[in-house]
Amino acid sequence: MTENRFKKDFPIFDNVPCVYLDSAATAQRPAQVIEAQKRFYETMNANPLRGLYELSIAATDAYEEARICVRDFINAADEAEIIFTRNATESLNLVAYSYGLNFLHEGDEIVTTVMEHHSNMLPWQMVAEKTGAKLIYLEPDMDGIFSREELDRKITERCKLIAITHVSNVFGCVNPVKELADRVHRNKGVIVVDGAQSVPHMKVDVRELGADFLAFSGHKLMAPFGIGVCYGRRELLEAMPPFLTGGEMIEYVKLDGATWAELPHKFEAGTVNPAGAYGLKAAIEYLQGVGFDYIRETEDRLTARIFEEFSKLPYMHVYGSKDPANHSGITAFTIDGVHPHDISSILDADKVNIRAGHHCAQPLMEYLKVGNTARASLYLYNDDEDIDRFIESVKKVRGIMGYGA
Numbered sequence: 001m002t003e004n005r006f007k008k009d010f011p012i013f014d015n016v017p018c019v020y021l022d023s024a025a026t027a028q029r030p031a032q033v034i035e036a037q038k039r040f041y042e043t044m045n046a047n048p049l050r051g052l053y054e055l056s057i058a059a060t061d062a063y064e065e066a067r068i069c070v071r072d073f074i075n076a077a078d079e080a081e082i083i084f085t086r087n088a089t090e091s092l093n094l095v096a097y098s099y100g101l102n103f104l105h106e107g108d109e110i111v112t113t114v115m116e117h118h119s120n121m122l123p124w125q126m127v128a129e130k131t132g133a134k135l136i137y138l139e140p141d142m143d144g145i146f147s148r149e150e151l152d153r154k155i156t157e158r159c160k161l162i163a164i165t166h167v168s169n170v171f172g173c174v175n176p177v178k179e180l181a182d183r184v185h186r187n188k189g190v191i192v193v194d195g196a197q198s199v200p201h202m203k204v205d206v207r208e209l210g211a212d213f214l215a216f217s218g219h220k221l222m223a224p225f226g227i228g229v230c231y232g233r234r235e236l237l238e239a240m241p242p243f244l245t246g247g248e249m250i251e252y253v254k255l256d257g258a259t260w261a262e263l264p265h266k267f268e269a270g271t272v273n274p275a276g277a278y279g280l281k282a283a284i285e286y287l288q289g290v291g292f293d294y295i296r297e298t299e300d301r302l303t304a305r306i307f308e309e310f311s312k313l314p315y316m317h318v319y320g321s322k323d324p325a326n327h328s329g330i331t332a333f334t335i336d337g338v339h340p341h342d343i344s345s346i347l348d349a350d351k352v353n354i355r356a357g358h359h360c361a362q363p364l365m366e367y368l369k370v371g372n373t374a375r376a377s378l379y380l381y382n383d384d385e386d387i388d389r390f391i392e393s394v395k396k397v398r399g400i401m402g403y404g405a
């Protein structure tokens with residue numbers, strides 16, 4: 001048993017003792033982030049970017065320092081490339097509405113995959129419908145891998161945009177973003193990376209990946225709800241029209257039109273979320289203190305344990321690669337004869353929290369010929385005892401449902 005030295009930082013585990021295995025849905029928050037939220041409201045609360053008094057300037061500073069923190073975290077070239085949004089979904093919609101609708105045309109092809117979360121699929125369906133561009137889906141094998149033939153066949157010279165999740169929220173696999181970026185850049189197209197499940201768990205460097213856009217949510221990396229990030233290359237963002245219009249995103253407004261504020265403000269209409277941004281900075285700093293090496297080691301070790309225990313139970317099925325190292329802490333599974341909702345309810349009685357359902361990836365469920373799955377997803381606060389209790393509870397499921405062993 002290896003002790004998890006970070007679990008004690010998470011007050012939820014003292015207040016509501018549980019085994020939390022639903023971090024792919026949202027992470028738990030450490031005291032450091034909760035404290036930061038409190039500190040913002042107790043010492044800096046004012047509407048930022050518009051007030052000329054000390055408190056508003058403090059809120060503005062908190063907000064803009066968070067932007068710089070995010071810039072460095074993902075290695076963007078410029079803080080103007082960091083747009084704060086509500087979440088990954090809003091970030092992906094920003095790119096679809098502002099870039100997709102204006103820069104894609106009939107005759108172009110948009111390539112995405114059947115494993116996308118609905119948030120990175122529906123915006124591209126909308127763009128294809130409105131522009132006449134053709135939407136093409138890459139199909140992986142059952143391990144979540146795209147064959148070379150599949151990529152060669154479906155990514156043609158007409159492909160002007162690739163939208164792909166960096167890490168699948170069902171398979172847990174890491175997709176070959178860099179290779180796909182190279183392919184689409186040869187056509188002078190762009191790649192939109194959904195980093196919702198990667199950014200909290202691994203070092204994501206937008207320049208090394210060749211990402212033109214990257215979307216992620218703060219709440220999956222321990223930040224407050226309601227803050228997300230849309231990274232975009234400056235040159236692209238400069239050329240794009242605003243997504244939303246209103247206060248704060250203008251340079252000058254007349255009765256017959258308006259000019260837009262400089263980046264990043266052009267894309268941040270209305271009152272922004274400085275408390276969320278301040279909390280996101282606290283979360284990133286906490287994450288950096290833990291380090292991605294520790295996260296990777298912990299998630300890999302515990303996933304390997306889950307796989308080993310599951311392999312002893314003939315009625316268990318795991319989706320995606322058979323190698324636990326390819327699962328990024330996410331294990332989707334089913335139990336013969338038991339609906340995933342029943343699995344989740346039975347585990348809940350033992351205070352083991354997992355997810356059950358289609359994981360906002362209905363087309364992938366159909367592709368896998370499974371209606372729903374259960375899913376256990378890990379983060380840096382999980383430990384061996386969590387896995388023991390999870391496995392113990394899983395072993396009870398078939399018996400409770402009236403099966404023999």
Ligand SMILES: Cc1ncc(COP(=O)(O)O)c(C=O)c1O
Pocket residue numbers: 024025087088089090117119120165167168169194196197217
């Ligand atoms: C891969 C992926 N993309 C996008 C999202 C959407 O995130 P949010 O609901 O925070 O916008 C999720 C959420 O689970 C996800 O797993």
